[in-house]
Amino acid sequence: MNELFPIFLKLDRLNTLVVGGGNVALEKASALLRNSPAAQVTLVAPMFRPDTLEFLADYPQVVLCERGFELADLDGRDLVICATDNRELHEMINETCAARHLLCNVADTPDLCDFYLGSIVQKGDLKIAISTNGKSPTLAKRIRAFLEDVIPEEIQEGLEGMEAVRKTLKGDFQEKIRVLNELTKGVIFRK
Numbered sequence: 001m002n003e004l005f006p007i008f009l010k011l012d013r014l015n016t017l018v019v020g021g022g023n024v025a026l027e028k029a030s031a032l033l034r035n036s037p038a039a040q041v042t043l044v045a046p047m048f049r050p051d052t053l054e055f056l057a058d059y060p061q062v063v064l065c066e067r068g069f070e071l072a073d074l075d076g077r078d079l080v081i082c083a084t085d086n087r088e089l090h091e092m093i094n095e096t097c098a099a100r101h102l103l104c105n106v107a108d109t110p111d112l113c114d115f116y117l118g119s120i121v122q123k124g125d126l127k128i129a130i131s132t133n134g135k136s137p138t139l140a141k142r143i144r145a146f147l148e149d150v151i152p153e154e155i156q157e158g159l160e161g162m163e164a165v166r167k168t169l170k171g172d173f174q175e176k177i178r179v180l181n182e183l184t185k186g187v188i189f190r191k
């Protein structure tokens with residue numbers, strides 16, 4: 001059983017630190033910023049790869065610190081993602097995060113993670129996060145591609161229509177639920 005609890009974070013209101021500036025850091029930073037383009041992200045690393053710098057150039061709010069990690073880098077953070085090639089550093093950061101009640105993800109090291117990143121399907125306002133409980137990120141990627149394929153682009157019109165109806169419904173909560181259930185009965189996934 002997958003016991004992970006999924007939530008959807010507002011990364012523009014949180015402060016995220018990515019430790020590292022190489023390939024894996026780019027993967028994690030792009031997962032953050034493609035989902036939340038206004039995410040407040042700081043990266044710290046003595047070396048940033050050109051691909052990383054090129055990607056981050058589109059996000060002017062992102063802060064880069066070109067030096068090794070320092071403990072003070074954890075001050076004021078909400079989330080920390082470790083993506084260097086230094087396992088001991090990751091262990092130290094992970095322990096410090098635990099002591100400070102900071103949520104920490106260590107790329108490719110499930111044992112040191114408080115949370116995992118998921119595979120994300122995006123269609124307008126619809127977002128689906130997929131987790132395989134760490135069993136197979138590759139299978140998660142395949143499932144994402146499948147869902148991207150089968151969910152129609154028109155889902156956005158459906159969502160906007162429902163939002164409009166929802167705003168017009170006044171009064172009794174139970175009645176509201178009844179009307180909304182009725183309206184969505186025949187939508188896409190007919191049983």
Ligand SMILES: C[C@@]1(CC(=O)O)c2cc3[nH]c(cc4nc(cc5[nH]c(cc(n2)[C@H]1CCC(=O)O)[C@@](C)(CC(=O)O)[C@@H]5CCC(=O)O)C(CC(=O)O)=C4CCC(=O)O)c(CCC(=O)O)c3CC(=O)O
Pocket residue numbers: 027028031105106107108109110113115116117118119120130131132133134135136137138139140141144
């Ligand atoms: C536990 C977790 C922790 C975390 O990193 O958050 C984790 C752990 C590990 N990943 C590894 C490898 C790969 N990861 C990917 C890809 C993704 N990995 C992601 C998440 C997660 N990866 C979390 C679990 C998510 C879940 O439950 O499903 C995704 C979904 C999200 C993201 O990272 O943005 C993103 C797909 C995004 C997309 O495209 O949809 C690929 C495929 C590829 O790149 O093509 C490979 C190579 C092939 C393979 O191994 O499958 C290894 C072995 C490293 C080694 O061999 O050294 C470990 C460590 C281990 O398993 O022990």
Ligand SMILES: NC(=O)C1=CN([C@@H]2O[C@H](COP(=O)(O)OP(=O)(O)OC[C@H]3O[C@@H](n4cnc5c(N)ncnc54)[C@H](O)[C@@H]3O)[C@@H](O)[C@H]2O)C=CC1
Pocket residue numbers: 019020021022023024025044045046047048049067068069083084085086089108
């Ligand atoms: N590239 C990949 O897709 C995969 C990588 N890995 C492993 O993940 C690790 C990272 O891989 P890459 O990102 O490709 O390496 P990389 O060499 O591209 O990046 C490593 C980054 O860590 C930074 N770093 C090193 N010491 C630091 C410190 N004290 N403080 C802050 N930053 C520091 C470096 O400056 C660099 O930016 C490696 O151990 C690699 O074996 C595992 C599976 C796949």
